[in-house]
Amino acid sequence: MVLSSCRKYEAVPVETVTQDYIFDTKDSNGIYASQYLFSIYSSLPDIAGNRIGRDLLAAGSDDAVTSQSTAAPVTLLATNGITIFNNPDDAWSRSYNGIRMATNFLNNFSVVPLKNANEKRSWFGEARAMRAFFYWELVRRYGGVPLLGDSLKTLKDNIQIPRSSFGTCVNYIVSECNQAIDSLRDDPVIDANYGRFSKDGARALKARVLLFAASPLYNGGNTGDSLNGYTSYDANRWKLAADAAKEIISQDVYHLEPNFIDIFIIQRSNEVIFAKTNTLGRPIETNNGPINFATAPGAGNTSPTQELVNAFGMSNGLEINDPGSGYDSTNPYANRDPRLSYTVLYNGAQWLSTAIQTFNGGINRPGGSTVQTQTGYYLRKFMGDFKDQTSYQDHYHDAIYFRYAEVLLNYAEAMNEYSGPSEEIFTAVESIRKRAGLNPYTLDHSISKDSLRTIIHNERRKEFAFEEQRYWDIRRWKIAGKVYNSGPLHGISITPTINGLLYNVVPVLQSSFDESKMYFYPIPNTEVVTNAKMRQNPGW
């Protein structure tokens, strides 16, 4: 036509990149293809950040509450507040976006003549593992979801796709993991490749998925609907989960980091199997550090609960309510499980060369309308070792998706459920307790399966606090109703008196959980109205 018949001019900005650049048939280095792969990585969820409003996901569980005085999005998760329109932890579009990117890569990357064949295999494996990861993000929130396979949808395709059953989704994720394991790099990868999915990374994902699939919520516990779990119980699912964990243990590549605190400070500690790597920074400290440190400003957004603090036993390995534990309610933080002081900052804890003051009117809990701790505790986990510093310094904040301690506890839990207590299980659990610094760390090897289950559950809570485990664990164990509905969550109110400090446990948030629907998130309203084949989860 006339416009094109005149002298050629730059019709579109030539600086824009099109698909031919990404999957370039002549680039033996695959520069743009690698950048495309990197952006799939960057779509992985940032679980180490205050990603829900100003809060960590843990503030939606019984481990913490938000410090905001007005309604915070995360509170909706702990108080039955989410709706089909509003879910602060919605992952639907984000995950399907990741799935599309990975599929696009898997479908088109083969044309890129990458010199190193092993590298090329691995890139395929990485995209495949990430796609499985995105599906997993969906399945644990919504149950079975539409599986798109390898097709990259356009507007001309039929996108009215029904949900697959929970079991089909699990099988798909597991088989995708298996394929990915086949082509991924061996562990340990070289330092430059830290942050990429490796064989054990995909194995750890598989182990976690299988553990969930075997757990009470899904394993016949959610009667009736195959979209939300298996319709009947099968003990063998525990075996599959245990075997998957065992596969990693038997590789013998990863080991527990001797010092608990180092896991989160030293980049690429011995224990990290797969993490989302991050730049140097101090976001955890500035978002969650105690308020009113002039040289180290913190927003104090996270308020750990008394429930979490009570979960930590004594350093002698006994629980605080054990008659012989030596727990002193007038000096409650003495001689506790050392992980307590690495997880929360309590009144009197050494921080930034001073003792934290979270007694009423203390410098870190002055009262008034400024955002500050609601419970008397601040977050300590993930932060650098700033006990004797006067300000925060940048350090690496990798979001750890899988670490060896989880593999051990996954194994212990699955094996205990499958076959009851055994020496292998005790070895796994005790190694965690030993690394934590408990003395003695050993357990009574004659305890029952139920007692061991309680110990494992509690060990997970303490070990993985704020690592986005507890929130999902109480769901898959199907105890969320009990956890959220058995009264309010608590904090500590500390009043200085002439006779010393007076500790009072006080309620801070009335949590609630509607067991008839809250075990699964609602499918977002837009999806239900746009897809005639989309079935909403029960109760929504």
Next chain:
Amino acid sequence: MNTINKVYKRINMKRIFLFISFLLLYMCFTCHLIAQTVKGTVKDASGPLASVSVIEKGVKNNGTATDKNGNFTITLKGNSKTLAVTRVGYAEQDVKVDNPSKALSVILQPNEQGLDQVVVVGYGTKKRVTNTGAVSTISGETIRRIPTSAVQNTLQGRVPGVFSVQRSGQPGKDASDFFIRGISSLNPDGNKPLIIVDDIEYTYEQLSQINVNEIESISILKDASTTAVYGIKGANGVLIVKTRRGSSGAPQVNVRVETGANSPTKVPKFLDAYQSASLANEALINDGLQPQFTQSQLDHYKSHDDPYVYPDVNWYDVVFKKASLQANTNIDISGGTDNVKYFISAGAFTQNGNLKNFSDPRNQGVDNDYFYHRYNFRSNLDIQATSSTKLRLDVSGRFGQINQPLFYPYTTANSIMSEIYNYQIITPYAAPVLNPNGTYAYAFGSNLSNVPTINARLATMGYTKNSRADFNVLFDVTQRFDFITKGLSADARVAYAGTNDITRTQSRTNNPPAFHYDSTGNYTLDKNGLYQLAPFALTGSNDLFDRRINLQGFINYDRIFGNSHFSGLALFNQETYVSKNGGALDVPQKLRGFTMKLDYDYQQKYLFDFNAAYNGSDRFGAGHRYGFFPAGSVGWNLAKEDFFKNTFPVFELFKLRASYGLVGSDAVIDNRYLYQQVYARGGYYYFGTNSNTTQGIYEGSLGNPDVTWEKARKTDVGLDINMLKDKIAISFDYFNEFRYDQLFYPGSIPNIIGIGLARQNLASVRNHGVEGSIKFQSRVGNVGYDITGVFSYAKNRIVYENEPTQVYPWLARTGHSINQPFGYTWIGFYTSQSDIDKSAKPNIDPGTIKPGDLKYKDLNGDGIIDERDEGPIGKPNIPNLSAGVTLGLHYKGLDLSILFQGAFDYSFQVTGIGIQPFQSQWQPIHELRWTEANAENAKFPRLSSDASSESSPTAYPSDFWLVNAMYVRMKTVELGYQFPKKWLPLKINNARFYFSGYNLLTWTNFKLYQQDPEVASNTVGDAYLNQRVLNIGLQIGL
């Protein structure tokens, strides 16, 4: 002849003089022997008229014009003995010369609505009698009388079919948003009318810079038959500005000097410290919290016994003056000969802001009040190069400066009103204006910002100044080709329009030192403060650079064959527009097309017009670029039919007309290249133990290869009437528009597709309405009067937007107007705890809902108030009905004109810092809160400090907060006095003194909200207050 020669000598145009003299000499020699010389004077009611054309009927090329005293001399050569005396704006008068020796005295009657009234349409003009399209015109004369800087602001209530709302009164940024026949597109950029100045496209901003003194007329083209010539850009209606040009005659110098006072149309009232503190306490107690103030503090606030420790400051009064000045000076000179005609004008406009002067001696003279300065010039030249060749050169430029204070670090919008409204920045009791020792104070209190008071920051923090230059050139050659066939001509035109806009910002990097003075007499430095002023830092940016180059080639044909009048036009048009995109220039936008017009009328009785454009835009993919936009219209002037004339002799014009056609809109938002899928850089990842940064690239939204322009099918049926010797003129239109292929996001695609989607051509909207004007002009003895009524009604409805089937019908957007608000339906206040217990309520902590909170209707009956209960409430924020009545009166030299303008049928609401407790200052409306004692007459829910409480307008939008709004205002008034000629000294021909006013009085139905009714919903509190202007001026003609 002597007189004419004198005139030419006076302006010293020697060469033209010689040329003309020769011409006249030649004419004299060819004179018929019976030549008779006739002298005369032409006047109107106020005095002699210059530049009136006086032509002898029946003789070719025998004509002259009156001089500045209204005198003319003409030598009759023919036999008709009749002179045709014409001047634009006056009814033509034929004067019979009975006795040539007796001087004639002709008095012309003004005529603004005769059958020959010129109507400017796209690429040409029409007459009222033969026009078949929907066009409204307003003369430059009329809009010059309105004391506002932006042309857009002058159309309200005067032109049927124009809907406009003035959202802000900030100097230099007060141009109204306006729409022609309401809005029809869901694409937010898709409702802007096309603006054409002298056949060249202008932007909104360029339009608001134009000096109204340069304007001859403004036309609004509304239906398909008039806008089809613009094809792909015509769907939103067209505003056409024609600038003034010179006409032959002696030079006329016109000077207008005016000055006026600006003051806000509405000054908000805030409660004093004692009232505010008491209400704050009440809110906190309502929430079960500790009151903030003790009784003794309250007593101090009440007694004002210690104004430094217990201040009570009305910050509005501290910051603002009662009024500020504006000034406008214009001078223009026009005139010419048969060969050269010119119009040259220059103008200067200044509008100051309303801030008091806080200048701090340490501030090195930076000016941090708002202001707007603008300088305009224009030179329009017409040159008759040969008998058949005409050249035209128009040059115009506009230079503007907008200054705004900066008050780091709070408001990026730098809106002074939002600071004053914002309770979290300042309160009446937070700080004294200055401490007892003269130092600056800061807002002191636990909930407060702790920033230095606003006067401290205004005094010291600097300014941002925006300098803008607009420059336009138009060159045109017209060649007549009568030798080929009579009435044929061609025209070539090239035009340039460019803008350059640069900002200069002087800001300090830190707040000024400020101290808190406490009851012990101690001064404490602001904890974030410094002891000295931080230095200024200069920053700036090139905000806008753009350039538009337009080439046009015309072929015109216009000829009368007996009873038939043909005219036609073919036009080639090509445009290139380049603007800045970030730091660099964007790819030029191209538009190219052909336009044609064919008009035919038979005895001005049967009228047929056909207009079409074939044009394209490079915003669409190859193969989807060019569209054909045809429109046709017909008219039937019954007044020319004998049967009608005999029955209803009172009608001079009774014209039925109808048009139908297709026009387009190529507005695409966000991304010009919707047809392309682009991979974007982003999504960084950090590999390896050193967290090496790697760049990511991700897939952008899916391309839409079929993307194309929006289309509108427009139907218009109209009636034009002139009756009782043009005393009454009526126009009435019904229109119905179907706007389809609108670019909108497909709502029916599930997100499992995993990627953003490009907008697609899928939405459609029906927009229909009526509009009309009626004007009556008459005179009783020496008193002339006129009444003009104008109304416009337009209502749109979304027909289709690819919306999925909602779970409940009331959630659907389809079927409602564009921008329909959605929210909860308010059904009263909770009266008691038992009322709360048994009512549906939101799923929040039940303890936070208390008597006096707002109760909402549970639309789906599930006992819970949530998003499923948010149905349509109220109306959009743009009025559906706009009307104006102008009253005019003139008696001898006195004239008076008053415009009442009103807008009806829209909704208005206030949220956030405009009204919510603990976000907004306490206002009189808060005193009408719900309390147990005031449950019956409550106008506001119980007070609460919780911004997201159940009664909050932001957390729970409801129709409680929506006012079904209307307003009527005395929009403009002008009272003028034309001095009698005999009073005028020196060489002054005429002089007029006038008073004019703008936004003088306002009646609204939502006084409690304390806002100007034209301010946009939800931004309330931020907007610079709309201004009332009281203006006096003097106009002198030489």
